[in-house]
Amino acid sequence: MKKDFNKNRSNFNQPLLKTPFYEMIASEMTQGYWDDWAGYKAASIVQDQELEYFAIRSTASVFDISPLIKYRIKGKDAENFLNKLTVRNVSLQKINTVQYTMWCDDNGSVLDDGTLFKFDVDDFRICCQERNLPWLIDTSLGFDVKIIEETEDIAGLSIQGPTSASVLIKAGYNLIEKLKPFEMIETQDKLLISRTGFTGDLGYEIFLPNKLAKITWDKIWKAGENLGIKAIGLNALNIARIETGFIIANSDFITSEHALRNNRIRNPDEIGMSWMVDMTKPYFNGKNALIKIRDKNESKFVFAALEIDGKEPADGAIIYYNKKQEVGIITAATWSPTAKKSIALASLKLPYGDEIQSNLWVEIYVLRELEYYKMMKKVIIVKAPFVKLKRRNITPPLSK
Amino acid sequence: MQEVLMKSFDVIVVGAGHNGLAASIKLAKTGRKVLLLETSSEPGGLAASKEVFNGFKTATLPHIINQLSSKAIRELDLLKYGLETKNYSIPTICIDHSGRYIQLSGNYGSEIEGISSLDQKNWINLKKRLTYQSSLLKRFIYDSPINKDNNKLLQKLKFLKAGIDLRLKGREEFQEFFRMILMCVADVLEEEINNDLLKGLLSFDATLGINLGPRSPTSLMGLLYKLSGEVNGEQSSQIFPKGGIEKLVDTFYKSAIGSGVKIIFDQEVKNLIIENNKIQGVKTINGKEYRANKVLSSVSPIKTFFEFIGHKKLDTGVLRELKSLRYKGNVSKLNLALDQKPVSSFLDNQCLNSRIVYAPSINHVEKKFNPSKYKELPEDPCFEILFPSIIDDDLAPNKITTASIIIQNTPYDLKAGWEKSKEILYNSILTRLDSLFPGLKKSIIASQFLSPVDIESQFNVPGGHWHHSELQIDRLYSLRPIFKYSNYKTSIKNLYICGAGTHPGGGISGNPGINAANQIIVDEK
Numbered sequence: 001m002k003k004d005f006n007k008n009r010s011n012f013n014q015p016l017l018k019t020p021f022y023e024m025i026a027s028e029m030t031q032g033y034w035d036d037w038a039g040y041k042a043a044s045i046v047q048d049q050e051l052e053y054f055a056i057r058s059t060a061s062v063f064d065i066s067p068l069i070k071y072r073i074k075g076k077d078a079e080n081f082l083n084k085l086t087v088r089n090v091s092l093q094k095i096n097t098v099q100y101t102m103w104c105d106d107n108g109s110v111l112d113d114g115t116l117f118k119f120d121v122d123d124f125r126i127c128c129q130e131r132n133l134p135w136l137i138d139t140s141l142g143f144d145v146k147i148i149e150e151t152e153d154i155a156g157l158s159i160q161g162p163t164s165a166s167v168l169i170k171a172g173y174n175l176i177e178k179l180k181p182f183e184m185i186e187t188q189d190k191l192l193i194s195r196t197g198f199t200g201d202l203g204y205e206i207f208l209p210n211k212l213a214k215i216t217w218d219k220i221w222k223a224g225e226n227l228g229i230k231a232i233g234l235n236a237l238n239i240a241r242i243e244t245g246f247i248i249a250n251s252d253f254i255t256s257e258h259a260l261r262n263n264r265i266r267n268p269d270e271i272g273m274s275w276m277v278d279m280t281k282p283y284f285n286g287k288n289a290l291i292k293i294r295d296k297n298e299s300k301f302v303f304a305a306l307e308i309d310g311k312e313p314a315d316g317a318i319i320y321y322n323k324k325q326e327v328g329i330i331t332a333a334t335w336s337p338t339a340k341k342s343i344a345l346a347s348l349k350l351p352y353g354d355e356i357q358s359n360l361w362v363e364i365y366v367l368r369e370l371e372y373y374k375m376m377k378k379v380i381i382v383k384a385p386f387v388k389l390k391r392r393n394i395t396p397p398l399s400k
Numbered sequence: 401m402q403e404v405l406m407k408s409f410d411v412i413v414v415g416a417g418h419n420g421l422a423a424s425i426k427l428a429k430t431g432r433k434v435l436l437l438e439t440s441s442e443p444g445g446l447a448a449s450k451e452v453f454n455g456f457k458t459a460t461l462p463h464i465i466n467q468l469s470s471k472a473i474r475e476l477d478l479l480k481y482g483l484e485t486k487n488y489s490i491p492t493i494c495i496d497h498s499g500r501y502i503q504l505s506g507n508y509g510s511e512i513e514g515i516s517s518l519d520q521k522n523w524i525n526l527k528k529r530l531t532y533q534s535s536l537l538k539r540f541i542y543d544s545p546i547n548k549d550n551n552k553l554l555q556k557l558k559f560l561k562a563g564i565d566l567r568l569k570g571r572e573e574f575q576e577f578f579r580m581i582l583m584c585v586a587d588v589l590e591e592e593i594n595n596d597l598l599k600g601l602l603s604f605d606a607t608l609g610i611n612l613g614p615r616s617p618t619s620l621m622g623l624l625y626k627l628s629g630e631v632n633g634e635q636s637s638q639i640f641p642k643g644g645i646e647k648l649v650d651t652f653y654k655s656a657i658g659s660g661v662k663i664i665f666d667q668e669v670k671n672l673i674i675e676n677n678k679i680q681g682v683k684t685i686n687g688k689e690y691r692a693n694k695v696l697s698s699v700s701p702i703k704t705f706f707e708f709i710g711h712k713k714l715d716t717g718v719l720r721e722l723k724s725l726r727y728k729g730n731v732s733k734l735n736l737a738l739d740q741k742p743v744s745s746f747l748d749n750q751c752l753n754s755r756i757v758y759a760p761s762i763n764h765v766e767k768k769f770n771p772s773k774y775k776e777l778p779e780d781p782c783f784e785i786l787f788p789s790i791i792d793d794d795l796a797p798n799k800i801t802t803a804s805i806i807i808q809n810t811p812y813d814l815k816a817g818w819e820k821s822k823e824i825l826y827n828s829i830l831t832r833l834d835s836l837f838p839g840l841k842k843s844i845i846a847s848q849f850l851s852p853v854d855i856e857s858q859f860n861v862p863g864g865h866w867h868h869s870e871l872q873i874d875r876l877y878s879l880r881p882i883f884k885y886s887n888y889k890t891s892i893k894n895l896y897i898c899g900a901g902t903h904p905g906g907g908i909s910g911n912p913g914i915n916a917a918n919q920i921i922v923d924e925k
Contacts, residue, residue, distance in 0.1 A: 105716070106717035138716050138720050138723075139716040141719055287677075288715070
């Protein structure tokens with residue numbers, strides 16, 4: 001027993017864990033760019049970052065999302081519990097749909113964001129970035145619910161791109177044709193397919209028991225042969241998600257349990273998520289703090305989408321007002337191949353980015369053959385997404 | 401059927417324990433209309449009188465006071481309603497199994513019989529130092545503790561001033577304070593005192609009512625807390641008020657009535673009515689609704705938050721903190737009625753007017769504490785015994801002698817369960833008592849044993865803890881009951897808390913009630 005425990009759990013001196021799709025992705029891999037995603041090996045590049053990006057936007061991409069943290073919430077009080085936990089109204093969410101949501105601590109600071117799958121009024125799944133089990137358990141006190149950690153039992157695959165629907169239909173999952181965005185369906189062979197994704201494109205996510213991983217992969221891979229299917233890594237996905245304006249916890253903002261410094265934590269309003277907070281709900285964790293924050297205008301930051309002059313990506317660059325005063329930082333940036341612009345997501349100190357939107361600059365350092373070029377580039381604040389695709393929302397997906 | 405009573409009150413106070421009464425008096429005296437709701441049919445809470453035998457009622461739990469300050473007595477008009485404490489100080493005797501004893505008289509041992517003159521001198525010096533140290537803590541007893549919500553400069557300066565005063569006392573006193581403050585009481589005593597009985601007594605008094613042994617770090621704090629008390633201006637005194645605790649509670653009650661508080665008994669609150677995070681009133685178990693803009697709960701924080709509000713409506717962070725409160729009591733109470741006055745083979749009759757403590761040595765107290773860590777009962781536990789009817793003849797019917805015994809280290813969540821253990825503990829105590837007072841066992845005509853579990857059910861205190869929750873260094877001042885709520889305010893608008901679970905804690909002092917009432921008055925200004 002003890003040996004097993006050591007083998008599986010002391011991952012600080014062990015190689016990263018392998019997802020059920022590891023072998024399949026590894027066989028596609030040409031150079032071996034692996035990254036650590038929640039303790040799992042996740043490909044940052046499978047073969048070629050640009051080609052992988054264009055698979056997302058032009059054909060079909062396959063991305064392994066098994067490392068997502070997954071919790072199953074079951075029980076009589078599941079809906080009430082989730083209404084306490086999350087800022088959105090779970091009672092208004094339709095059965096067999098997915099909603100993007102987040103949850104806050106007592107001070108109204110964001111603990112994590114994630115997607116909530118509603119199978120029934122008493123059966124849900126949360127997929128998120130961080131481990132949240134202790135918080136979920138403590139929040140569930142007094143509720144009749146069971147919280148099941150199923151991260152290691154459920155694998156996930158994301159199929160995104162214009163031909164993704166065709167691939168799935170060809171693979172035999174005809175039911176997906178009816179799926180509107182954020183709807184989900186369970187197939188006969190126990191696959192959960194939802195029309196969701198992190199790319200802003202037409203796409204689907206499949207959650208399945210580990211043991212079905214190989215057979216499902218093979219089926220999809222075969223179906224995609226002539227539809228340009230391509231395994232992709234985190235880097236290509238990152239470009240697509242920035243184009244859509246999606247944020248990542250502990251990348252675009254620091255979650256309140258991770259922040260070491262008091263001024264790093266963010267409330268939903270400060271990361272552009274005020275639309276999500278349902279103040280008409282009688283109660284949710286952090287509501288009273290958020291009421292106070294809004295009443296007293298205590299928010300100090302604003303989250304913004306930026307277009308930057310030139311073509312140099314501005315990762316981590318400082319944002320200046322009038323080229324002098326530091327007013328913010330770029331949290332994610334890329335050259336957008338689809339929008340053909342240098343784009344970025346950024347956190348700015350109020351009132352910059354809100355009342356003051358002009359005369360903002362970023363300082364970019366570019367290394368070219370062992371010499372730095374320092375440039376001040378003008379930025380303009382725009383509305384995300386940078387890339388808006390009609391096919392993302394059309395149902396059935398193959399209609400014109 | 402639901403009955404809704406209109407908002408004719410300014411404040412509803414829940415729980416007519418002495419703190420609930422104190423807060424009500426204080427608020428009513430400012431002209432506020434106060435409604436006080438009590439579950440039982442008697443005022444007093446843990447100090448309430450209940451029937452012990454055959455229609456004879458007495459205060460069943462506490463038997464002496466050492467915390468009722470002259471400030472509280474004045475502010476609550478207790479003298480006007482018949483409180484008599486002057487000249488009712490009682491001595492303490494500490495005895496061991498062989499009958500050796502010491503007697504402390506005056507204010508906690510200004511004079512001690514039965515110890516060497518060297519020890520006498522040592523104790524006077526140590527007591528002086530401890531009293532000074534406790535006086536530093538005492539400065540903060542009447543304050544609403546500092547927290548995020550309550551951090552006025554003036555209050556912070558008070559800490560600075562205490563620090564400066566301490567430093568001005570000289571380098572030695574300054575260093576000793578910081579050296580000693582977190583020490584265990586055993587180490588301090590072993591440095592200074594030789595007499596085992598004195599060390600045993602001080603160990604007992606430092607740890608009575610909390611889950612610490614004399615060798616547990618920070619246990620000295622318990623002794624400082626005890627010494628910080630004053631009754632009617634007399635520092636560290638120990639008083640059996642005229643008429644006993646029942647009379648004392650009666651003065652609280654009469655003062656409340658006199659100041660216009662409306663008290664309704666037999667009204668068990670089921671839950672608080674909260675709308676939009678604002679308190680609206682309370683609902684009783686028989687469906688009655690009482691409405692007011694403010695509610696002050698003097699019951700245990702565990703009950704207030706987990707029962708009256710419920711886990712579902714509390715933010716998870718607060719829930720986590722409240723969940724960590726240690727609220728399981730470890731003190732039991734035995735009340736006896738005897739058909740004849742006890743006679744001791746070691747003590748003369750005069751001594752029966754004292755509080756008699758059985759705590760032969762530090763090691764004895766520590767050893768009796770050890771089993772409680774493993775949820776077991778000690779054999780031959782430490783206890784204190786008082787004969788109320790001997791101290792005050794008016795207190796019992798003809799020729800009957802009453803005995804009041806407080807037993808230490810009897811954990812709430814006994815592994816073997818209380819059903820089976822009660823008799824074992826009872827016999828163990830009586831065997832010891834019979835050896836100290838031969839024939840006492842035979843003279844028993846009635847007895848009442850209250851384990852922490854009984855106290856929980858009879859007095860509506862979760863865990864049966866006399867202080868509502870552990871009174872230890874991690875739960876004092878700003879941290880009592882939790883940091884966020886330490887200034888008697890809660891995250892629910894206009895819901896306030898007081899009672900032993902709040903600063904400055906248990907003991908019959910009235911301070912939590914008075915402080916909370918003051919907070920309400922300040923907030924309304």
